[in-house]
Amino acid sequence: MHWIAPSEKDTVTATLEKRLWDAADQFRANSGLKAQEYSGPILGLIFLRFAEVRFAAQRATLEKAGASSRRGSRVDEPAAYHAAGVIFLGPEARFDHLLTQPESSALGSLVNLAMREIERHNPTLGGVLPKTYNLFSGTLLKELLKKVSEIPASVDFDAFGRIYEYFLGEFARTEGQKGGEFYTPSSIVKLLAEIIEPFHGRILDPACGSGGMFVQSARFVAEHQKNPAAELSICGVEKTDETGRLCRLNLAVHGLEGGHPPRRQRQQLLRRPARSSAGRRPVRLRPGQSALQRQRGR
Numbered sequence: 001m002h003w004i005a006p007s008e009k010d011t012v013t014a015t016l017e018k019r020l021w022d023a024a025d026q027f028r029a030n031s032g033l034k035a036q037e038y039s040g041p042i043l044g045l046i047f048l049r050f051a052e053v054r055f056a057a058q059r060a061t062l063e064k065a066g067a068s069s070r071r072g073s074r075v076d077e078p079a080a081y082h083a084a085g086v087i088f089l090g091p092e093a094r095f096d097h098l099l100t101q102p103e104s105s106a107l108g109s110l111v112n113l114a115m116r117e118i119e120r121h122n123p124t125l126g127g128v129l130p131k132t133y134n135l136f137s138g139t140l141l142k143e144l145l146k147k148v149s150e151i152p153a154s155v156d157f158d159a160f161g162r163i164y165e166y167f168l169g170e171f172a173r174t175e176g177q178k179g180g181e182f183y184t185p186s187s188i189v190k191l192l193a194e195i196i197e198p199f200h201g202r203i204l205d206p207a208c209g210s211g212g213m214f215v216q217s218a219r220f221v222a223e224h225q226k227n228p229a230a231e232l233s234i235c236g237v238e239k240t241d242e243t244g245r246l247c248r249l250n251l252a253v254h255g256l257e258g259g260h261p262p263r264r265q266r267q268q269l270l271r272r273p274a275r276s277s278a279g280r281r282p283v284r285l286r287p288g289q290s291a292l293q294r295q296r297g298r
Contacts, residue, residue, distance in 0.1 A: 016151065016159075017166040023147045025170070031140050039171040040130040040242070043164060043249060044115065045095075045148045047129070050160040050253050051087045051118070052095040053153045058086040078121045085255070087125070093117040099149055103142040108133035111141065128248045161215065161254040168210055168250065182209045182243040189216045199224065200231045208236030211247035215254050228256070 028038045058081050066073030074080040078088035091097060093114040101107055111133040119125050133141060151163065165186060172183035193216040200221075205213045214236065218228035234256075238244045 016155075017163045020147060020150065020163065021167060021170050024144065024167075025174075027140055027143055027147075031137070033135065035171060035174045037132070037135055039167075040246070041111075041133055041136065042144065043167060043171075043246070044130040045111075045144060046151070046160070046164050046167065047249050047253050048093075048095050048098075048114070048118075049148050049151050050164075052089060053160075054086050055081065055089045055094070056153070058084050082122070087118065087252075088121045090117050090121060093121075095145075095149070099145050104138045107138045107141045108136050125248075125252065128245050128252075130245075158219075158254075161250075164250060164253045165212070165215070168212075168246070182240070182246055184209065184212055186212060186216070189213055193217050193220045198232060199226070202233040202235060204235045204237075206237045208238050208247055209243055211236070211250040214247075214251060214256065218254065218256060 024042055028035070031038070059075055061084075062075045062080055063073065066075060081088040092110075098107075098111055098114060101110055112131045115129040115131050115133075119127070119129055136144070151160070168183050169186065189212045192213065196217075198217040198220055203214065203217055208214065214234045217232060217234070221228040221231050236247065238247060
């Protein structure tokens with residue numbers, strides 16, 4: 001995926017993300033759930049909406065190609081989506097399918113099943129997606145699905161990323177000091193990116209949190225008319241598994257992917273961060289096309 005990021009935040013997206021947040025926060029206030037119980041699942045639904053928009057676009061492309069191909073249609077082959085950097089969604093894992101389900105106590109289980117199906121067909125997302133939707137009442141979950149569906153399929157991919165970032169910031173604000181463990185205000189991170197000018201090369205964030213530095217660095221490169229996937233190699237370290245999952249989801253929503261470097265390179269790359277960040281798990285992150293795979297251990 002070639003990231004096309006506008007240099008300035010458009011007012012339409014800003015209005016949309018605030019409206020979505022205000023509604024989601026009101027739903028939470030009426031649910032009795034704590035912010036930390038609520039944040040992951042909400043961000044997961046935003047991710048699923050993003051994934052479906054990209055999936056539908058690629059499916060339409062494959063259907064058109066299949067009509068004139070001797071091989072026949074590849075619309076149901078996960079590899080045909082992965083090759084284009086798109087997350088494959090089975091029928092029961094699609095946002096529109098969940099949106100049409102009746103409001104019942106079983107809705108949470110259906111969303112959990114959808115998340116497991118996504119991880120099964122897309123190994124780079126293994127262990128990343130939230131599966132605690134059974135904590136939500138059927139009524140609450142149905143309202144949330146309806147609200148997230150208001151994100152138009154026509155918005156550009158970067159708009160999804162900005163909505164995700166906005167929700168991360170608001171959840172951090174509601175959690176107070178604890179929120180600072182996984183989120184640094186985007187204005188500060190943007191300033192840091194503009195100071196270091198990451199046009200090309202390797203970036204290390206030894207306390208990567210939810211991945212804001214990586215996202216802003218990639219955006220900086222895109223704003224200078226280059227492809228972050230080709231220009232940047234990103235390395236991060238994070239001590240908390242839950243925060244690591246937030247980071248991987250954040251990068252996935254922004255169309256970034258990580259992988260495993262060769263063993264020797266990995267050892268050389270991670271040896272110093274592992275010593276200097278006691279108790280933190282190294283994670284190797286590299287921009288690519290669809291999701292982020294976290295390298296555990298040394």
